[in-house]
Amino acid sequence: xxxxxxxxxxxxxxxxxxxxxxxxxxxxxxxxxxxxxxxxxxxxxxxxxxxxxxxxxxxxxxxxxxxxxxxxxxxxxxxxxxxxxxxxxxxxxxxxxxxxxxxxxxxxxxxxxxxxxxxxxxxxxxxxxxxxxxxxxxxxxxxxxxxxxxxxxxxxxxxxxxxxxxxxxxxxxxxxxxxxxxxxxxxxxxxxxxxxxxxxxxxxxxxxxxxxxxxxxxxxxxxxxxxxxxxxxxxxxxxxxxxxxxxxxxxxxxxxxxxxxxxxxxxxxx
Ligand code: ARG
Numbered sequence: 001x002x003x004x005x006x007x008x009x010x011x012x013x014x015x016x017x018x019x020x021x022x023x024x025x026x027x028x029x030x031x032x033x034x035x036x037x038x039x040x041x042x043x044x045x046x047x048x049x050x051x052x053x054x055x056x057x058x059x060x061x062x063x064x065x066x067x068x069x070x071x072x073x074x075x076x077x078x079x080x081x082x083x084x085x086x087x088x089x090x091x092x093x094x095x096x097x098x099x100x101x102x103x104x105x106x107x108x109x110x111x112x113x114x115x116x117x118x119x120x121x122x123x124x125x126x127x128x129x130x131x132x133x134x135x136x137x138x139x140x141x142x143x144x145x146x147x148x149x150x151x152x153x154x155x156x157x158x159x160x161x162x163x164x165x166x167x168x169x170x171x172x173x174x175x176x177x178x179x180x181x182x183x184x185x186x187x188x189x190x191x192x193x194x195x196x197x198x199x200x201x202x203x204x205x206x207x208x209x210x211x212x213x214x215x216x217x218x219x220x221x222x223x224x225x226x227x228x229x230x231x232x233x234x235x236x237x238x239x240x241x242x243x244x245x246x247x248x249x250x251x252x253x254x255x256x257x258x259x260x261x262x263x264x265x266x267x268x269x270x
Pocket of ligand 1: 110162
């Protein structure tokens, strides 16, 4: 349990540092004349990669992808005079796609981690996420310690921080590869849990709440949580776009747009 918390604290402090660095960068941008010198993958467009089964950050309403990330990215694109194009892809292909120049941003409730920072840069964090554990209401699993000590099978979305933590060895706060089942969508992990194929799902708190509300017989454990920062992944070479996005995020935070979007989807946190 200690390790579980320690990893999270590491990520958080990295994100805080990143936030501070980003603020410094933003100031420089402000001082300079507002030259829109950034380029995007396709001129006039902001191509966002996401994995749209992650309510309330991104999910389908009919044919349309809506949610906190979709709305924040749309507001950012508007500020930058770009048309937002959302591509729904496998979560674990987003970083590589941003790094390879296929997408301008990865915006998917994506946690800033040291490992990901080796491949991409991140914008200023715009939201906070928490890893939580979903079990069936009659489960013997009472907390993270029971989950780690037992021989329980844990479902995760492939390539997510839940996957990374849980796949780690027990002395590093995970349950180890053998006990982890990976799913391409968080909801598929939840379906496996309801049908008794696995014993728990580790996933971000807000989607966890949405999945628990949509399925009978599930609950979220009140257990020590990890706190993470969500930010947009951006190609390391596109510093100008990164700066422009940070500036847009700052303005949209200051004028209440981003808090308003978050409030609309997560009223309790308002
Ligand atoms: N916050 C977690 C991570 O970055 C999970 C994100 C999953 N996002 C999604 N749109 N499916 O690894």
